[in-house]
Amino acid sequence: MHTLRLGLIGSGFMGRTHALAAHSVGLVFPQYGAPTCEILADTDAAQAADQAAALGFRRSTGDWRELVADAQVDIVDICTPNHLHYPMAKAALEHGKHVYCEKPLALSVDESRELAALAKDRGCVTLVGFNYAKNPIITMAGNLIAQGALGRIHHVRGTHIEDYLADPKRPGGWRTRQALAGLGALGDLCHILSLTQRLVGEPVAVCADFQTVYRERPDGPVENEDQMHALLRFDGGAIGTIECSRVAWGRKNGLTLEISGSKGSLCFDQERQNELYFYRGGEGDPQGFKRILLGPDQPDYAAFCPAPGHGLGFNDLKVIEMRDLLEAINGSGQSWPDFGAAARIDAVTAAMAASFDSGGWVSVNTTNAGCSGTSNQG
Amino acid sequence: MHTLRLGLIGSGFMGRTHALAAHSVGLVFPQYGAPTCEILADTDAAQAADQAAALGFRRSTGDWRELVADAQVDIVDICTPNHLHYPMAKAALEHGKHVYCEKPLALSVDESRELAALAKDRGCVTLVGFNYAKNPIITMAGNLIAQGALGRIHHVRGTHIEDYLADPKRPGGWRTRQALAGLGALGDLCHILSLTQRLVGEPVAVCADFQTVYRERPDGPVENEDQMHALLRFDGGAIGTIECSRVAWGRKNGLTLEISGSKGSLCFDQERQNELYFYRGGEGDPQGFKRILLGPDQPDYAAFCPAPGHGLGFNDLKVIEMRDLLEAINGSGQSWPDFGAAARIDAVTAAMAASFDSGGWVSVNTTNAGCSGTSNQG
């Protein structure tokens, strides 16, 4: 096991979060050693140099193509606007690098599948940044499901709703431009699909409605949806709804999930990310939803803190995510959600968009979905 | 204004609740006088006599046809299983009685419309028992919407989920028989559609999925859906989802609503029926959802209690509902939801069933929907 060297592209919100995680992961999870923060690429050489200094990287470059080709880089970490994920990931894989990429993986499912196939072909480890699925309390939920605590799952309701564009006077930026962002609310907030992939399974058919509530913003026309929702049918027989919105006043990180099965139910709300609500049906004690606070009985929490109820934060989830990447590279070779799993999520979002266009139910095309890690399906 | 005389058919859960309301309404809301509990009909003469004694009715009968024809009856109050609503309401209207009927109004939208037309023709006041819409905190929500506190509504998510049939070993009874109940979870829990009708408007198109999770129960096959959910498009441009379930472990009266508009959001949960959550978007004070506790600034609460936060219960909602009926008979002649409004709700549920059958979007047929009271549309 040699020290892995990270090349980071982009130093905005996500880039900085990745950098913080890279500096902490070796301390929190020492099993795989601390990665080296080798080189940082940004839009120009000056900014890259500044950011490399600020974020603790050894070297910097204004040219990401240089980074992906750098022999001193083992992992290419892509934290750029959505439309750049595909060319950067492709180039990195072609250089045989492991790739860690923010979501969504690409702007089209074809691109995602191409990347998944390429990663498989080159034997590269890949991981896409669906960080909320790394919450130890989601792991606990997955374990409860795997142990049968919910029985057979028959319904799931998920949301990822926020209000960052609820004010119509707010400029949309690149997120409202189709060429740069692809989908709108769904593309940005497709985290909910990573939770259902982990906990429930794969959607096989969807029927969706999309709406652009504000067609004009101060910086121009809005080219993708402000809100959407969909009906889903899952491979295991469960049905469900999901909803994504960037115009839902009051919701700051409204990633919520309620799963019902033949023996019980689970609820989760990312705004209270250290809590899980669990109801076990049946006789005996008085019944009610139990509020479970995250504690050190969950190993990925214990790595941060030995005392229960002290609380993890958003940035901690990225540390766990990076640990998963290092573990896959150093060990199993399998991460989740890798490019194959992310391509399956992209196939779902593509099917939803197609459903809105066609005005009816659409099957999710899972053909040729590329290599994929094992998902913890219920 | 003469004293109104009530004839009650049925003395189960709902019949008893109506009887309690009839005895209280004159004290709580003295404006329209106390109705007389004149006669009670039940399945046979003996049971009717027992129930009349227990529930404080002057007379009893084992034959509901006698009751609807009784000259001493002004209001026929129907609290029987669903399949009897139509023939009883029809007979009562034909005798020129005002009719107060539990939901759903009928087993088919055609029947509902026929009843609505008949009521209009005969000049009878009608009211259907969508009691949750009578909660003063829903009235407050309606007022906030009418005052523009939410701006233009663009999304609503509603649920009415319970767990009374979550245990597959539990017998289904008449509720799982199509001939007796009509629809399953949707028919029983269509209250959510009365809330959206009051607060958001009328759905114009729907796309639904239905599922019978348990096809067999100890008392025979299950003939209608255990759970369903749907996408909706409303006349005012808003979109939304609704979900009904009788197999959602842990939810006892999970009638919930989240409404988002251009200026703010509202949330409601019937399990905490004295609370409303309101978020006002914009600048100024630190922002957050405000938990508003029902208090005497709402007149329909003040009628019960002059102190805030003391809490109304389920039975109190029926008292308000009965007040609405008396008010309409004594005054405006208009109640909500009358048979016309209930027929519009039935048109929505029928469209949902049709959508599931056809596998796609279905327009809600609002043709010939009969007379209707004014709904407080946002």
Place this chain on the structure above:
Amino acid sequence: MHTLRLGLIGSGFMGRTHALAAHSVGLVFPQYGAPTCEILADTDAAQAADQAAALGFRRSTGDWRELVADAQVDIVDICTPNHLHYPMAKAALEHGKHVYCEKPLALSVDESRELAALAKDRGCVTLVGFNYAKNPIITMAGNLIAQGALGRIHHVRGTHIEDYLADPKRPGGWRTRQALAGLGALGDLCHILSLTQRLVGEPVAVCADFQTVYRERPDGPVENEDQMHALLRFDGGAIGTIECSRVAWGRKNGLTLEISGSKGSLCFDQERQNELYFYRGGEGDPQGFKRILLGPDQPDYAAFCPAPGHGLGFNDLKVIEMRDLLEAINGSGQSWPDFGAAARIDAVTAAMAASFDSGGWVSVNTTNAGCSGTSNQG
């Protein structure tokens, strides 16, 4: 068992609530028959006549002394300002009436004890209106404690805090005058002591602090405390705090309780009166506070509604309270909290006041506390 005849004195907030309960109790709890609303007394004959008509009483009087002497009255029900409780209850007992009195029983513990002794001497049933202790979910809490679910109780924290005088510009009325109200926040909100009496036991020593936050109001000087809190030691070894306030902005009916024992904990909040939070310590399932919603497994809930989670309201608690009174008169002869139990509560509040005056711990004087019903001590 003959029909019991009620004479009600006072028709304000509480008088009206009692009248509503008297009209409902026979329907909800038919075991003891419906009491007759015989006569209502108010400050003058005209108002009494109006209120008797409004509240469904047969007769009326402007002179309460006439009512307590009336041969057609079995139960005297006292809903007047605090300082009138003692003379009215005394007169009623001297006429051999059963007495139902709002809290606090009297302005001094000596008066309370005198009344308790008199009631015992005359063999009258008495009941004091600590309605929150009648909540079926408090009964459930008591049963859990009796079954040992909490083990040995070692701590209790109780509050009853409201904000009805939080605004210093609001007039204080009779509640801020010592001669009319006695104690201030503690006298008005001593309900918390009825909950601890029922669930935990009797305090044996207290140490309290009182504060009049606003010494002047628009209608004159304030003569009793706006807020108080105290340390308590209970007979069973538990310790606890209680807090009462009428100046706690935002709290409308902040009657809360948290009880911890060797095996578990319970939490209750009257603002969410249909919920109980229960934590069972130990191994096994993931642990957490369980939110238990009131349902028909509790008989006093089932009497109102057969479906769980539908919710009781404040007025329903008074119906249960009146049922307890009728049951004691018709059956056991024992009610709780009778005048003896209420005198013990008054002994606690008196000890708290003495503690503030003396600046230290004070033993609760339980000498001669009169007859008392059994309390459900943990």
Place this chain on the structure above:
Amino acid sequence: MHTLRLGLIGSGFMGRTHALAAHSVGLVFPQYGAPTCEILADTDAAQAADQAAALGFRRSTGDWRELVADAQVDIVDICTPNHLHYPMAKAALEHGKHVYCEKPLALSVDESRELAALAKDRGCVTLVGFNYAKNPIITMAGNLIAQGALGRIHHVRGTHIEDYLADPKRPGGWRTRQALAGLGALGDLCHILSLTQRLVGEPVAVCADFQTVYRERPDGPVENEDQMHALLRFDGGAIGTIECSRVAWGRKNGLTLEISGSKGSLCFDQERQNELYFYRGGEGDPQGFKRILLGPDQPDYAAFCPAPGHGLGFNDLKVIEMRDLLEAINGSGQSWPDFGAAARIDAVTAAMAASFDSGGWVSVNTTNAGCSGTSNQG
């Protein structure tokens, strides 16, 4: 500004948390540069070497006296059991080091004051690890108070209750031994006093009750209190209660606070550390407690994440705390809570213990409390 070099003593729960913070603080708050993790001391040389490797320290030693004397150390960071704080801090100050020490500062208020005086004398910056007071939402609460949003504070209720010793079969370890820990629940959970010091002011008199619920544990007798509570009077006129417990089943980090003033109220619960509840009294909009989610309008949150509602965790609070230390050393020379402020907290806990011993109210001795940073008093 030169790079500050840290010497850490102890590598248990707190030592590891400090190490993580030391590695992150320069990235999150770049203003003061990243400190160097210079040397780590532990109970013996081997363990120290292992931990230094694990936690990213350059050097190690088995002798803390060597560390405090090390010329390459600017800051001595003490994360050992309580009884070692005093000798280590004293030695460090005598070597002119800045000192960062976990709470409680010492086992007696005399020791704390001696340390505070020594720090003042030597001109050293000191900081005690009351990390919860560093939560940006507590800063927001302090700002709201400073801006007058609560008006004049009249009441505070605080708890810090946990259940780590609720199971009587659990060994007590050093925390239950007076010579090693000093006070029990109060000593361990005195965080609540740092919150009141920051937000409300200094207690001037206290009256407390202590209880050792379980006098024997598997590893021997318990020598300090399992639970305690107290009445307090604050310098500004407010009164309040605090409660600490290590035997409160179900509470994992029950550090809660409710503050009421003449214009509004605030509530906080560390188990939901990213939320603040705020009630503004008065007219206008419907009133209610507003749930404010931490967001980037608070600079100390923005340093971690630019998006609202994403949540900080426990470890993040230590990063902010360390930033405060670096800022004081590099800039103002003033930190809070420094040894002077911590000695004032220790004076309060000492007064509480004295109150329990004497059985009555005790004035807090603030004589000679040493130098102190400014607290954000309301």
